[in-house]
Amino acid sequence: MSSDLSSSDQAKFVAAKRACEFVKDGMKLGLGTGSTASWMVRCLAERVDKEGLRVKGVPTSIQTSNLAEELGIEIITLGAAGQLDLTIDGTDEFDQDLNLIKGGGGALLREKIVASASDKMIVIADDDKNVERLGRFPLPVEVLGFGLKSSQSLIQTLLESQDVGSNIIKTRMVGEVPFVTDEGNYILDLYLDQIGDADMLNLALNQVPGVVENGLFVGHCDMVIVGSSDGTVKEKIKGPISKL
Ligand code: 5RP
Numbered sequence: 001m002s003s004d005l006s007s008s009d010q011a012k013f014v015a016a017k018r019a020c021e022f023v024k025d026g027m028k029l030g031l032g033t034g035s036t037a038s039w040m041v042r043c044l045a046e047r048v049d050k051e052g053l054r055v056k057g058v059p060t061s062i063q064t065s066n067l068a069e070e071l072g073i074e075i076i077t078l079g080a081a082g083q084l085d086l087t088i089d090g091t092d093e094f095d096q097d098l099n100l101i102k103g104g105g106g107a108l109l110r111e112k113i114v115a116s117a118s119d120k121m122i123v124i125a126d127d128d129k130n131v132e133r134l135g136r137f138p139l140p141v142e143v144l145g146f147g148l149k150s151s152q153s154l155i156q157t158l159l160e161s162q163d164v165g166s167n168i169i170k171t172r173m174v175g176e177v178p179f180v181t182d183e184g185n186y187i188l189d190l191y192l193d194q195i196g197d198a199d200m201l202n203l204a205l206n207q208v209p210g211v212v213e214n215g216l217f218v219g220h221c222d223m224v225i226v227g228s229s230d231g232t233v234k235e236k237i238k239g240p241i242s243k244l
Contacts (some may be wrong), residue, residue, distance in 0.1 A: 007229030008126065015124035015227030016040040020237075021121060025054055027186070028081045030114035030159070031068055032089025033061040033107035036124050039225045040088045045071035051239050058084060060114050061107040078117060087118040091125050092137040092215070094224050098238045099198050103140030103215030106172070106181050112213055115220045123224045129135060130226065134198050135165060138189035140172070140215040141205055145186055151210030152188055158204055163196025183213055 005013060015064075016039035023029065023044065032042060041064060047053045049072060057074045059065035069075055078084075089111055093101040100123065102108050115121045131137075144152045152169055159167040172179040172187035179187055195201055204215040224236040 003211050010034040010229045010231065011126040011227040012039045012124070013043075013227070014231050014233050015126070015225045016088075016224050017043045018227070018233045019122045019124050019143050020044050022086065023047065023053065023055060023088075024085075027085040028076070028083075029055055029057045029133070030084050030087025030089070030118050030121075031059045031064050031073075032087065032111060033058040033059075033064050033103045034090040034189065036065060036090035036126075038067055039090070040124060041067050041071060041073065045073050048073055056081060058114055060089065060110040061105070063105075063107075077124060081117075083219065084114065084118040084122070086113070087115050087121045089115065089123055090125045091120065091129055091217075091221075091224075093129055093131045093134050094123060094125060094236075095131055095134050095198075096222065098221040098236065099134060099219070100217035100221055101134050101137050101139055101215050102217055103142070104137065106140070106179055106187055108140055109142045109181065109183055109213045111125055111184070111215065112220070115217060120222045121220050123221045124225055125224060126230065127226050133194045133196075134216070135192045135195040138170075138191045139195070141188045142181055142183070142185045142212040143188050143213070144210045144212060145184070148186055151208055154208045155190070155205065159190070159192075162201050162204065164201070165192055165193030165195075175194040183212070223226060
């Protein structure tokens, strides 16, 4: 499966494959979104096919749902699943405390709901996503279409009182039109350069009327598996991961 891959895909593949080794028979899983997470869906489907592994997955996007279904992974709703055993997802950035910026693919809302409903979260990434301090990647904030400009202006004011390096806000576009999430909302990308207090910013952003959710994942991730193009993986763990 891995011989013809680009070095970037090889790194994503080995991280995804290692993460899937933590999946046990009968688990209910959160299935992340993005190019790295799609490798996880493929590796998981291979285990389902070859080993007869029985799992149920809650996808975090329509894109992931389509791929998982196509590859024969059983899909259920989060309502039917209740609490999940494990979520495996990609990330745009992670720091040494395993806090994350997510939402580059626009799925941060479902991703945060699913991660919050999971006993454990494993993030898969390559080393480029590792940062000393979060904020190099623009922070996605999902906002209702109603009053979008008003919410943007409130966020602009809020940023003046936050410990951030910069405060440029752009509406995410696809060509000439705004990007619309699976939930029918818009994304504001916050160009902050660096975030001094991710916990505080996460809480403050979600107080702004019209903000549905933001891409800071503080305290969700239990392990980051970093894949390399040479086929090796490194595991960064926050605490005991005994349940896995
Ligand atoms: C989607 C996400 C993705 O996990 C994140 O953007 C990383 O994607 P990729 O694996 O393609 O680099 O948060 O909302």
